[in-house]
Amino acid sequence: MDKLRAEKVNVFYGDNHVIKDVSLSITPNTVTAFIGPSGCGKSTFLRLINRMNDYIESFRMTGNLFVDDSDIYDKKIRVEELRKKIGMVFQKPNPFPKTVYENVIYGLRIQGINKKSVLDEAVEKALKQSALWNEVKDDLQKSALELSGGQQQRICIARALAVEPSIVLMDEPASALDPISTAKIEDLIYELKKEYTIIIVTHNMQQAGRVSDRTAFFYIGELIEYGDTKEIFTDPKIELTQNYITGRFG
């Protein structure tokens, strides 16, 4: 069964047609990379999946998007419920101006979970999953804003994992980080694949090649090519893909 399936999805911002007839499906426990030049619609498409575009007033969409075979733009779907199943990590680390502990359990607190033993356990589990536990276990009551950029981004990942989603969306999660932090995040993505389905938007070709199983290439709102990462990078079927990957435009 597909984890995610898009059928003829079109997105408009006012008169601007930003996603054109995109259909694709993603299998569970894989890493899928969305690549393409700036403004190609890959971030917009990513944000469709947890309905973050709903906040843009001129946003309009046609077509269907299924997660676990249920149409997430159906009127009966509760957006808040959906977002508990689909975590998101943003481009710039954006921890809350609270302690490490409160950052990680925020998603649980808003669900009304306040039992200390449950929360303590969740914090430890999420921080271990995001490979941060050893670095911050003695500083859980420290403000998350005092951590380094790379640590902050892993707090954001831990925060997303703590609500136990099944899909994790990452919007250029390493673009604001140094090479060492980037490598840590990439290792982490590889580990997380065992339990989650991961979709990552990236501008970094090498990164897409390293971390992903499947790659989707977007260009001016269209899905140009979608297939196994190895194939896309070594033997792309379409010239446009080839030109982008080899850096002839970008």
Next chain:
Amino acid sequence: MNEHFSINRVKDNAFKFFGIFCTLFGLIMLGVFLFSVLKEGLPRLNWQFFTSFPSRKPEEAGILICLLGTIWVMVLTSLIAIPLGVASGIYLEEYGRKNKFASFIEINITNLAGVPSIIYGLLALEIFVRIFGLGKSLLSGSLTLSLLILPIIIVATREAMKAVPKTIREASYALGATKWQTIWFQTLPAAAGGIITGVILAISRAIGETAPLIVIGAMLYITTVPVSPMDDFSVLPIQIFNWLSRPQKGFIVNATAAIIVLLAITFILNGIAIYLRNRWQKKVKW
């Protein structure tokens, strides 16, 4: 070439000294004012002054009634204006749609902050005193001052909410928070420093107001302690105004002493505002 540079240097220095002069001008004026007020009024500040009723004899008169009035007005005005103002600010910033009507409201709220306070007095005289029949009570006065400071609180709330980065809201939504949860757990706490500062400055403005309260008929001569919001009242600025208009020297001294009390309250409020702002800035770093 050298000449050109030295002319610029002279201009630079000239502006620096002009700036220093302007800053000192304000400070010196304030200093002179404080010194003369303290010199004249400080000896008059004793227990009797705080615990006495108004009197025809300056040395027997005191500020008990109007000090209590000021405290009553401060509390009632806070209770009315803070919830209304903060809630309106939150609504306009977070829920209100951004269209022509919204910007029309926005412009008008900003304009309201600049309306002369006596106009509010006239409005309140008609609405609260006459139509609602509240009389010239503490409640009328507090409602009047609430109207006066509502725009300030609304604007301060909106500015503070606006300063909270959008990425914080996004992160909260992405974890499944509703709009209200996002406001309550993230935006509002992050904006609290700015909101509280704005609120305190607004309140300290309210307790210095005289004109609108005179318009609604706050009594100049009361001999009973106000014990409920429906009681007649007087406040410090009105008492000062009243004493200053008397011919006897003793009342002038009383007025300066009362000015010291009013100034002290305002300074304390402003001090709290500054303290809270600094504390919050340390806690919330972006």
